[in-house]
Amino acid sequence: VRKTLGHTRLQDGSDDNIAAPAGGSWNLAFHDEFEDTALDNGRWSTQYPRSGSMCCSNPRNGEAQWYLARNVVEQDGELHLVAKRESVNGFNYSSGLIQSKPSFNFTYGYAEARMWLPKGSGFWPAFWTWPRNEQWPPEIDAVEFYGDNVRNVYLTYHAPGGGDQSIISRADWTTGWHTFAIDWRPDSIRWYIDGTQVKARSSSDVSNVPMYLIANLAIADGS
Secondary structure (H helix, E strand, C coil), X not given: CEEEEEEEEECCCCCCCCCCCCCCCCCCCEEECCCCXXXXXXXXXXXXXXXXXXXXXXXXXXXXXXXXXXXXXXXXXEEEEECEEEEECCEEEEECEEECCCCCCECCEEEEEEEXXXXXXXXXXXXXXXXXXXXXXXXXXXXXECCCCCCEEEEEEECCCCCXXXXXXXXXXXXXXXXXXXXXXXXXXXXXXXXXXXXXXXXXXXXXXXXXXXXXXXXXXXX
């Protein structure tokens, strides 16, 4: 069982093979088409930049997985984040994660990932941003998904003064590829799915803290 990322991009538009996002003039700052035979470790890390067990899981967040580099598999122009039922460092599951802090952090811009979401109880994939200074909030979730309910995806902004979440529903999000994106500006954040704007937040509390990109497949522990 897997979550697959086809493309992860920020500030698209300068590459003829990448469609520009809506609204404004854009320059491509960072992207990975996953066309090699192994993950580019100069671009990505396969664990969080944290100490102790927080490098590879977050049990306080209700997670049951331990992230391993071997669970991140690049092949045929796709990146597979693979979850397995196995005992690792006191956790009952292993899974995969990538994050861009080693090479790319940004303040404002457009970021998107083309994803195939997994079906099944416990699967908890997400594409999101996290502060470079490791002080939460803020956090922008371009998408979160829970595999036991294939109808809903969740779009969230965790703001210093309080966040908000929207649920976007359709018959089944796990039957094909979908592109999830955010457009983060000084006074607003807009969410897009498959090129259509589905959520917006215009507010004075939009963060200006540099952040990096994360894509992961967590396993929920049931709590």
